[in-house]
Amino acid sequence: MPAIKSALLKSFALGALSAGLVAAPLMAPGAALAQTTQPVLVMPAQSTLSLSANGEVSATPDMATINFAVVTQGNTASDAMKANNVRMNAVLASLKSAGIAAKDIQTSSLNLNPQYDYTDGQAPKLTGYQAQNQITVRVNDLNQTGPVIDAVIKAGINQVNAINFGLKNDEALTDQARQAAVATLLKRANLYAAATGMKVKRIISIEEGGPVYNQPQPMMFRANKMADASTPVSSGELQLSVNVSATFELE
Numbered sequence: 001m002p003a004i005k006s007a008l009l010k011s012f013a014l015g016a017l018s019a020g021l022v023a024a025p026l027m028a029p030g031a032a033l034a035q036t037t038q039p040v041l042v043m044p045a046q047s048t049l050s051l052s053a054n055g056e057v058s059a060t061p062d063m064a065t066i067n068f069a070v071v072t073q074g075n076t077a078s079d080a081m082k083a084n085n086v087r088m089n090a091v092l093a094s095l096k097s098a099g100i101a102a103k104d105i106q107t108s109s110l111n112l113n114p115q116y117d118y119t120d121g122q123a124p125k126l127t128g129y130q131a132q133n134q135i136t137v138r139v140n141d142l143n144q145t146g147p148v149i150d151a152v153i154k155a156g157i158n159q160v161n162a163i164n165f166g167l168k169n170d171e172a173l174t175d176q177a178r179q180a181a182v183a184t185l186l187k188r189a190n191l192y193a194a195a196t197g198m199k200v201k202r203i204i205s206i207e208e209g210g211p212v213y214n215q216p217q218p219m220m221f222r223a224n225k226m227a228d229a230s231t232p233v234s235s236g237e238l239q240l241s242v243n244v245s246a247t248f249e250l251e
Contacts, residue, residue: 048204051188052245055181056214057173058237061165064145067108068152069134069159077112077129084131087156094155095137098148104138134161140168165238166213173240174211181244182206189248201251210242 070087074080095105111132116124137152139145142165149160167173186200193200 047198047250049189049192049200049248049250050245051185051192051248052243053181053184053188054241054243055177055179055184056239056241057176057180058239059167059170059173061167061236061238062140062142063168064139064142064163064165065136066139066145066149066163067134067136067161068157069132069161070156071130071132071159073115073128073130075128077114077131080129080131081112084133088133088135090155091135091152091157094151095148098144098151099141100137100139100148104140106136108134108136110134132159164213165236167238167240170211170240174242177211177240177242178208178244181242182246185244185246189246193248193250196250198250201249204247204249206244206246208242208244212241212243214239214241 068091070084070091072080072083072087074083092105096102109132111130113130113132114126115128115130117127118124137148139148145163153160189200
């Protein structure tokens with residue numbers, strides 16, 4: 001009997017030991033999970049300020065672009081186009097004589113439209129065709145602007161649509177406008193930050209729009225209808241502006 005009891009105790013001890021060895025791995029995942037769980041750090045909301053400002057500089061133009069048109073009528077589409085081509089060839093020759101290079105002459109549009117008589121109570125009646133050829137001319141010497149207009153009118157141009165002044169190279173002025181816009185932005189950002197008890201920490205983003213030319217309508221008129229009358233043109237002064245938008249972080 002003592003031998004049997006000793007054997008039973010030994011068997012029980014081995015069983016308990018085996019149970020412990022099996023139970024240990026079952027607890028390991030839970031213990032590992034408890035060790036790797038980290039507290040969540042909640043960052044405070046970022047305070048930002050978004051502003052935009054214009055930077056503007058003035059400059060004297062050194063070039064002009066003029067949009068002209070030759071408008072002709074004809075009983076047929078062919079007649080209207082032929083008449084237009086004859087007059088436009090004369091206009092191009094006058095521009096060449098005035099010193100305008102071929103690269104500074106561009107066709108803007110060419111249109112051919114039927115013309116109708118809309119008499120009340122009757123169906124529209126075709127009366128002919130109208131051809132319109134528009135060209136844009138770049139004048140690099142502003143002193144030639146008036147003489148160029150006179151030359152093309154004498155050659156056959158019968159419509160002056162627009163004249164705009166600009167700069168051959170505006171990079172330096174554009175940079176000045178950018179700097180002026182950024183300086184205004186920084187001044188305003190610091191003002192708003194101080195007014196709210198904060199200060200500007202850094203610029204988060206910055207965007208640019210422009211450059212844009214702002215200019216008054218040029219003064220252009222004919223002294224009279226004589227062929228030798230000159231066309232005074234005043235270029236005045238133009239303003240180049242750049243709009244800059246930025247978002248600031250405050251602290």
